[in-house]
Amino acid sequence: MGSDVARRLHEADWDSLLPRLLWYALTNIYEPARLLPGGRSAEDIVQEAVAKAFSGDRKWDPVRQPDLEAHLRSTIDSILSSKGIFGLKEWKAVRNVEDPGEWESFASRFPNLGGICHDAEVVLAALQESIRGDRELSDLLEAVLEGFDKPREIAELTEIPVERVYELQRKLERRRSEVLKKLETTDEP
Amino acid sequence: MNRDALGKWCRLQDFLNAAPEGANDEAARLTAEGVDVQGTVDRVKEMVRKAYQADLREQAAREQSEASARAQAADARVAAMSLADVVQMLRSQAAALAFFRDKSPDECSEQDLRSLLADIMAAEESDAEAEDT
Numbered sequence: 413m414g415s416d417v418a419r420r421l422h423e424a425d426w427d428s429l430l431p432r433l434l435w436y437a438l439t440n441i442y443e444p445a446r447l448l449p450g451g452r453s454a455e456d457i458v459q460e461a462v463a464k465a466f467s468g469d470r471k472w473d474p475v476r477q478p479d480l481e482a483h484l485r486s487t488i489d490s491i492l493s494s495k496g497i498f499g500l501k502e503w504k505a506v507r508n509v510e511d512p513g514e515w516e517s518f519a520s521r522f523p524n525l526g527g528i529c530h531d532a533e534v535v536l537a538a539l540q541e542s543i544r545g546d547r548e549l550s551d552l553l554e555a556v557l558e559g560f561d562k563p564r565e566i567a568e569l570t571e572i573p574v575e576r577v578y579e580l581q582r583k584l585e586r587r588r589s590e591v592l593k594k595l596e597t598t599d600e601p
Numbered sequence: 602m603n604r605d606a607l608g609k610w611c612r613l614q615d616f617l618n619a620a621p622e623g624a625n626d627e628a629a630r631l632t633a634e635g636v637d638v639q640g641t642v643d644r645v646k647e648m649v650r651k652a653y654q655a656d657l658r659e660q661a662a663r664e665q666s667e668a669s670a671r672a673q674a675a676d677a678r679v680a681a682m683s684l685a686d687v688v689q690m691l692r693s694q695a696a697a698l699a700f701f702r703d704k705s706p707d708e709c710s711e712q713d714l715r716s717l718l719a720d721i722m723a724a725e726e727s728d729a730e731a732e733d734t
């Protein structure tokens with residue numbers, strides 16, 4: 413490794429860079445489980461990406477790519493793909509697929525897709541159960557599951573003020589996290 | 602295979618991942634998701650520090666090895682020269698002129714003269730390499 417690369421990595425502002433990279437990794441993983449195949453987590457993926465910047469096939473070259481964060485994001489993408497993790501890229505690839513043949517072709521490249529679909533079903537059922545009785549949150553979740561994704565559209569549909577939709581968005585995020593934690597301790601999904 | 606459930610789950614992910622306008626609080630949201638942010642920062646910093654130190658050690662060892670090779674090559678070249686050529690070359694070296702300010706080449710042993718020239722040649726080569734990089 414060139415010492416200039418080592419020095420630049422050593423001097424990087426990791427305190428601000430890592431939360432952004434962790435967020436990037438977390439929001440690019442669409443598997444309905446907190447732990448990924450092999451027991452990995454978003455933290456492991458980010459740590460592996462940084463390790464690869466020093467050596468290996470994803471070594472950072474500041475001349476070709478001066479932006480370290482962009483380089484590490486690209487490495488995270490590469491790690492997620494190479495480990496067969498269902499991520500944003502895979503979701504974008506299948507979200508509009510109607511043709512069964514095309515779906516089968518995708519499924520053949522994702523041996524665990526059946527398990528991922530099953531986990532999604534379990535987690536969604538657990539989430540719906542956990543918010544039963546909370547009318548606003550249930551209405552919000554149903555709207556999202558129906559395909560509404562803009563807070564203003566949801567506000568119009570559910571007659572919940574848009575500011576409240578934003579609050580509920582965070583509340584639902586916390587509920588999702590709680591449900592995933594709970595399922596993790598019970599080995600489901 | 603329940604494709605519908607997967608699609609719904611992914612739509613929910615899209616919705617929840619979209620940060621509300623003006624929000625820039627990844628660390629807080631990550632912590633709420635159970636992500637060990639500070640632990641990751643500490644581990645990565647430690648990993649980077651160790652890799653940097655290893656790199657510095659590697660570089661120092663490499664430089665030492667190169668300096669040793671340069672010195673050996675200069676010794677060999679000087680050993681192949683006649684004493685008259687050694688003295689002749691030393692007369693044209695600024696470093697040697699400073700060395701001989703208070704004494705003449707005649708006061709030094711042949712070994713001193715050869716060592717001095719070899720040191721000067723190795724140093725010049727090192728400077729030239731540094732300029733090239």
